[in-house]
Amino acid sequence: MSIKNVTTYLSEYFQIFVGIVLTSLGLKAFLLPNGFLDGGVTGIALLVRTQVDINMSYLLLVFSIPFLILGYFTVSKRIVIKSIISILGLALFIHLENFQTITNDKLLISIFGGLLVGSGIGIAIRNGSVLDGSEILGVYLNDKFGLSIGKIVLFFNIILFTITAFVVSVEVALYSILTYIIAAKVTDTVIEGFEDFIGVTIVSRKHKIIKKAILEELGVGLTIYKGSSGFGSNGKSEDFDIIHSIINRxxxxxxxxxxxxxxxxxxxxxxxxxxxxxxxxRHYINKKKNKKLPII
Structure with a gap:
């Protein structure tokens, strides 16, 4: 194995470790002491924890096992191995950590608990690991029935929060939904990044001057496709360039x-x-002002 590959592996596992620390901090310092829930398998473990006096780390391991078994048949073995290590690490941290409750304000608990848990899960997923097995369930049902992964996870959590409303209280369920929304949004942001890019395809007979103007004024890269236009089976056709680019929103x-x-x-x-x-x-192709590019 090359030095580059070793460095990559170490970097991935270090980042997963950071994700585990953030997630466990959100659980132990915010959600768990106040009986709040997150979504997915973590939410199930937290809900059961409110009813029985069993260590949270044990519950997390037990409820993760069926999803990891499912993952063995649905995702790559490397992801499953990383996920097993990550979930074991999270359970160990939850068991050993002894964070003091930072606040008793329910809104702050939901917001910052969601931020920490979402950040940790997002960092883990970005490095090829899963801290919550509900994503594996989503992948399986998507492959089996073609259902949207996002909708599957959402439906899973709707059932979870409905049970919470009946078993614990409506107030806890509502704050838990807020926690889940924040965690989900932060997870997406960590995975996809803070920059928001848009793909654009432009079809025009004036493609030459449009290409030149976009290069000079926006400074983004372009991909050019060859295309033709016409109307009907025997209509007039014309060859031209199709412009494709990715730009910041x-x-x-x-x-x-x-x-x-x-x-x-x-x-x-x-x-x-x-x-x-x-x-x-992120870089302008033509940084020098007033420098003209030839029409190509």
């Missing part, structure tokens, strides 16, 4: 203005981008 209005000023009839398709790696995203 902040620049989307400016991009529209650039294109509309050059061609009011340009066809523009905008779509969400979940993950972006490589390419020219």
């Amino acid at each position: 902040i620049d989307i209005k400016k991009m529209y203005r650039i294109v509309q000023n050059l061609d009011e009839n340009a066809f523009i398709v905008e779509f969400d981008v979940n993950s972006v790696k490589g390419g020219v995203l």
Whole structure:
């Protein structure tokens, strides 16, 4: 194994360790002492903990086992191994940690408990591990029945919080829903990053000057496809370039203005981008002002 691979592995496991620490801090310092719940398997363990006097770490391990077994048949073995190590680590930290309750304010408990748990889960997922088995259930049902993973997890948690309302109290259920929403949003942010990118496809007969204007004024990278247009089976056809680019959402209005000023009839398709790696995203291609690029 090369030094680069060893460094990558160590970096991944160190980040997972950080995720475990953050998650356990959110549970032990905020949620657990106040009887609040998060979603997923952690939420099930917290709910059972409110009814029986069993160590939270044991409950987390027991309720994670069925999902890990399911994961063995649905996701890669590497993810399962990492998840087993992560869940064992989380259970160990919960068992050994002795954090003092930081606040008794229920709103602060929901907000900061959700922030810490969401951050920890997000860091773990970003490094190929799972701290909560409900995501594995979502992957399995998605593969089996084609159901959305997000909807599966949401339905799972609706059942959990409904039971909480009856078993504990409606107030705890409502605060737990708030905790879950915050944790879910923070998890997504950690996984996808803080920058929000948009994919754009532009079809125009004036593609040459539009390409030049986008390069000069936005400074983003472009991918060019060859295309043709026409109408009907025997209609007029014309070859032209199709412009494709990924830009920051902040620049989307400016991009529209650039294109509309050059061609009011340009066809523009905008779509969400979940993950972006490589390419020219954050750096301007032409940093020198007033430097003109040739029309190509």
